[in-house]
Amino acid sequence: MPATSRRLQAFTESVIRAMTRLSNQHGAINLSQGFPDFNPPEEILAALERATRGPFHQYAVTWGAPRFRQALAKKITHFSGTPVDPDQNLVVTCGSTEAMMCAMMTCCEPGDKVIVFSPFYENYAADAILSGAEPIYVPLRPPHFGFDPDELARAFAQGAKAIIVCNPSNPTGKVFTRAELQTILDLAEKHDAFVITDEPYEHIVYAPHEHVYMHTLPGAADRVIVCNSLSKTYSITGWRLGYVQAAPHIIAQARKVHDFLTVGAAAPLQEAAVAGLELPDSYYHGLRDLYTAKRDVFLNHLRATGLPFTEPHGAYYVLMDISSLGFPTDTEAAEWFVKEVGVAGVPGSSFFREPEHRFIRFHYAKQVETLNAAGEKLLRVKQGR
């Protein structure tokens, strides 16, 4: 029998998506895979209806429909304050997931080392391995998830070709400060490495914290590759719209990877999403307020359980410390939460390189009624196992 690729033995299927399946099977409230249970803005839905009747049913330009790229470049320029050229700096992808894979394949030779902070969003290690690279891990230590600059310097000194920075961070809710990002960039410059950022939660940041666009820092232009998506900003995770943003010589290569991987993102959805990209600033303020309110509601429910948890500064994930419940592993705990509590989360160990079984990750991108129902069920933990 011919053997399948050895690369695939180095990682498992996504635990996040497996938890969604388990949750559906048991009818639990699904706070595992991070996606909203509410609709995108009305403007986007109306534009989608219009797009279905328009000439958008064949391939778009492989690196993105011109109208979409123009609206996207304008929006990024507006928020980051750095000019983005729709024809030179962007490749439109199928979500940030493809953007990340595309960025890795653009940067890495087989055998290259890529620094990944741990805990990390589970795709990164798989992406590194699929692109032929080898991940090296640098811990972000709870409870504040800071990194040790000397430890990071030693990782770069091993000959890293790139580092991945998820900001705001999934699963920790960490928002990297300007000083931290500059430290990372200085090390990348010193060791001539790429910085690949993943920023889908750019607009979900809680005051007084602020999102700093790493590509705007001095020295970033030739080494920062931004991966981003419209999924979270416009509540359209199923549309799979994302992008790679970088210097023209990098984009010229990334276009080739993207072209042969997927040809392109869905044409009618690119057309419809322009309506989202053109929304006024008030939309983004509203989004931040909406998620601030959801965070407050959900954290209050977690407080009522008596179990400790991390307080997110950005994104919409919380790591709850379930060690006092005494489960041998977090995977068993997560199964118990689905079956006995009726709320699904993701075992924290799927985000950590270290043998860390203390946490379950919940997300709160849900309607307040859903969060309240989950909160009531979560009180079950007060009775213990």
Ligand code: GLN
């Ligand atoms: N980013 C989301 C999460 O971490 C969704 C992951 C996915 O399935 N693409 O849950």
